[in-house]
Amino acid sequence: MDGGTALVTGASAGIGAALAREFASHGHDVVPVARRTERLESLAADLESQGVTATPIAMDLDRDGAAADLYETVAARDLDVDILVNNVGVGTYGPFRESDLDAERTQLQLNVVLPVELTRLFLDDLSDGGAVLNVGSVAGFQPGPQMAGYYASKAYVNSFTEALAEELRETPVAVTLLCPGPVDTEFQARAGMADSSVGALSSNTPEAVAEAAYEGLMGGETVVVPSTSMRVVDLLGRLAPRSVVRRVAHWVNGDR
Numbered sequence: 001m002d003g004g005t006a007l008v009t010g011a012s013a014g015i016g017a018a019l020a021r022e023f024a025s026h027g028h029d030v031v032p033v034a035r036r037t038e039r040l041e042s043l044a045a046d047l048e049s050q051g052v053t054a055t056p057i058a059m060d061l062d063r064d065g066a067a068a069d070l071y072e073t074v075a076a077r078d079l080d081v082d083i084l085v086n087n088v089g090v091g092t093y094g095p096f097r098e099s100d101l102d103a104e105r106t107q108l109q110l111n112v113v114l115p116v117e118l119t120r121l122f123l124d125d126l127s128d129g130g131a132v133l134n135v136g137s138v139a140g141f142q143p144g145p146q147m148a149g150y151y152a153s154k155a156y157v158n159s160f161t162e163a164l165a166e167e168l169r170e171t172p173v174a175v176t177l178l179c180p181g182p183v184d185t186e187f188q189a190r191a192g193m194a195d196s197s198v199g200a201l202s203s204n205t206p207e208a209v210a211e212a213a214y215e216g217l218m219g220g221e222t223v224v225v226p227s228t229s230m231r232v233v234d235l236l237g238r239l240a241p242r243s244v245v246r247r248v249a250h251w252v253n254g255d256r
Contacts, residue, residue: 004130007031007074007081009061009118010088012039015135015183018206019085020047020054022214029053031079033070034088035060055079061088062106067117083217084122086115086157087135091150093253104149111153116160123173131174133217134161138181138225146253165222176217179225180209 006023010016011032020032024047032047034040037058044054057073059066074081089111092103119132126132137151140158144151158177165175182203204227212226 003027003029004082005029005031005080006083006085007033007079007122008085008087009033009114011043012036015180015206015209016085016087017043018210019087019133019213021050022207022210023083023085024050024052024054026214027052028083029055031055031057031074031081033057033059033061035062061114062109064109066109067114067121070118071121081122081125082130083133084118084126084130085133085135086118087133088114089135089153091147093147093150095146096148099149107149107153111150112156115157119164126173127171129172131176131217132161132164133176133178133213135178135180135213136161138179140179144253145250162222174217174220176213176221177223178209178213178216179223180204181225181227183209 006020006028008016008020008023008030011020011030012034013036016032016034020030020043024030029052030044030047032040032043032054033056035058037056040056040058044056047054055077057070059070059073061067061070090107092099092107115134119134122130123132134157136158137154139147139151140154140156142151158179161175161177165177168175184203184205209226212224216224216226
């Protein structure tokens with residue numbers, strides 16, 4: 001999969017911006033998508049300084065019909081997308097019974113509905129050897145008290161992506177699931193997790209995550225967990241009794 005254009009959602013910051021830069025560093029043209037226009041334009045200028053073409057699309061993806069609108073915008077601009085990167089996502093934090101229902105809907109829209117719809121819309125266009133990179137999470141391999149909706153949304157992404165990878169195993173389309181653990185981004189602050197213990201013991205940089213994701217995608221890996229400590233956490237979570245997993249997750253997601 002040499003060259004080609006990568007469309008990256010949620011590209012204005014964090015893992016999304018790092019992924020956009022990673023693809024550009026390997027000679028891929030990039031279509032960064034996010035709602036913050038100034039950040040997108042700044043990122044696009046940075047990407048083009050690396051000798052690639054960057055076509056920013058400023059769009060709020062938190063609404064019904066957003067996936068179709070994005071697909072139509074890409075088509076209207078005659079952009080040929082070879083790699084779809086479903087990165088955008090948000091998280092809610094705190095006891096579910098106290099959660100804001102609109103925030104829960106937004107989480108489902110961005111974390112689940114949007115990547116499923118975009119993958120379906122772009123899949124036929126990728127049939128000649130394209131790829132899909134979905135950003136799931138190590139959180140999706142276990143239940144997450146205090147972040148019940150977020151963990152559940154990532155469980156959907158993880159399962160969906162692995163299943164799709166198997167369905168397309170004998171085709172030219174590559175499908176990779178990226179499962180980072182805690183990463184040094186705006187995510188925790190936006191989710192209201194400033195006092196949480198998440199990331200206190202182990203965290204990663206967006207750049208390291210993006211590098212591992214790119215290498216895994218190009219190497220044909222189905223699941224990429226870009227951290228030794230998170231691979232250990234995943235293994236322990238699979239071996240330990242579920243009651244223990246739930247209680248440990250509750251402790252980790254609780255206040256310091």
